[in-house]
Amino acid sequence: MTQPAKAPDGPDHAALIEAIAVRRDRAAFADLFAYFAPRVKAWMLRAGSGPTAAEELAQETMLAVWQKARLFDPARAGASTWIFTIARNLRIDSLRRERHPSDLMPDPLEEPAAPMQADHVLAMSQQEIRIRSALAVLPPEQADVIRKAFFEDKVHAEIEKELGIPLGTVKSRLRLAIGRLRSVLGDLG
Amino acid sequence: MIRHHPSETTLAAYAAGSLPSALSTVAALHLARCPVCRRSLATLEATGGAVLDELTPVPLSGDALSRLLDRVDEPAPAPPPILNPDLPAPLNRMVLGRWWPIGLGARYRPMRAGDGAWGGLVLAQPNRSLPRHGHAGLELTCILSGRFADGSGEYGPGDLSEPVVDHDRPPLVIGTEPCLCVIASEGMKLRGLLGLAQRTIGY
Known part of the structure; x- marks a missing residue:
């Protein structure tokens, strides 16, 4: 596997996920938990979960990070992005389980991807x-x-x-924002 | 070639996980076939990652990590079984009702709904129109095979229709092939044959 780039302003979360994937590294998991679990809980609370549900969903997210670590591909998403999508999918599942336990959220990250070039891995x-x-x-x-x-x-x-603004304005602001974000990723996104 | 895409707001709601499940399924069917929208989705999900990094952490209970470490050797849950091998993901693993006739030359196969949107498969013969009831909120349709046309243009496989205004006439199936599509809509409960079919599996 290509060496993931280290974030200049923080710990190398991608390397921690890889350490879990390769050698079931509990110390790496503890580091990852310390950073992400309280943030996932904060996001669950902001997204409308109650405190008990937010705590449980944060734990379930971290458990899934351990279980799915082998599927993490730094060429496709950064560590925060990958963990965000796991948290989001678990939140949707939990909302659905209240009604229909057998339904599921599509999980595009679990589908195999085309191999990418080394410089692309660095960029992602x-x-x-x-x-x-x-x-x-x-x-x-x-x-x-x-x-x-x-x-x-x-x-x-x-x-x-x-926001008290027309739907058309919401859409055009979002369109501008997404365009701006996409452009900072250059031709690498 | 895909010509019709979901709006940015719909993609953002999909990325954030706030789109009702039936609508999310329709969006996923389009995304699987549309590299342009997958790029936008990747940007939005990276934004979700950045938003996660920005949040002020809320501590978990003191023993949360040790309790979790006790569980890490549990086997991961198996993915749900494939129930409908003839349909693309994620429909292939979803519980669907049976086909119901909903008028001359059209059939409806409901999926379970329940979080504010209903939806299902529609199969309509050439020159028949598709049911549409979206005047109460967001409505999405993705074509799996065949073609239809409405006031905003022609649609083919992979195209996603997201009407912005209340349409005066429903889409009409064009060409010689029947049109198979997946439709989902927020808002009002269904009446008539479509409502009867949907009620058998649940709103």
Whole structure:
């Protein structure tokens, strides 16, 4: 496997996931847990889960990180992105289980991917860092719409109501924000 | 060639996990066939990762890590069985009802709904129209095979229809092939034959 790039401003989470995949490394898991579990819990709370459910979902997310570590491919997503999608899918499953236990969320990350070139692997692991800096410089009204989409359990008609702007404006701000984020990834995204 | 895509707001809701499940299934069917939208989704999911990094951590209970370490050797849950091998993922693993006639030349096969949106497969013969009831909220349709046309253009396999305004006439199947598509809609409960079919498996 290609060596993942180390994030310049933090621990190398991708390497920790790899250590779990390769040698079931409990110390690496503890480090990953310390960083991600409280953030996943915070996201669950923001997305509308109660405190007990948020705690349980954060634990289930970390358990899935251990179980799925072998499927993590740094060429396809950074560590935070991968863990975010696991947390999101578990949250959807839990909402669905309340009604229909046998349904499921499509999990595109589990499908095999075409091999990528080494320089692409380096670029993908930088993706989150670039997105984070891009979010910081987005015009506030665009950053507001994009954060609302992730933080709150709201479909766009509700965002429209809450921000008091027409749906067309919500859509055009999101379109601009996504375009801006995509452009900071250059031709690597 | 795919010409019709979901809106950015729909993709963002899909990435964030806030799209009702029936609508999310329709979006997933389009995404599986559309590299352009998969790129946008990757950007949005990376944004989700960045948002996760930005959040102020909320501590878990003191013994959460040790309790979890006791469980890590448990086997991972098996994926749900493939129930419908003739359908693309994620429909292949979903519980679907049986086919119901919903008028001349059209049939409906409901999927389970329940979180604010209903949906299912529709098979319509050439020159027949598709049912549409989306005036209460978001409605998505993805074509699996065949073609249809409505006021906003022609649609083929992989295309996703997300009407922005209330349409005055429903889409009409064009060409010589029957049209198989998956439809999902928020809002109102269904009446008539479609409602009867949906009620057999649940809203």
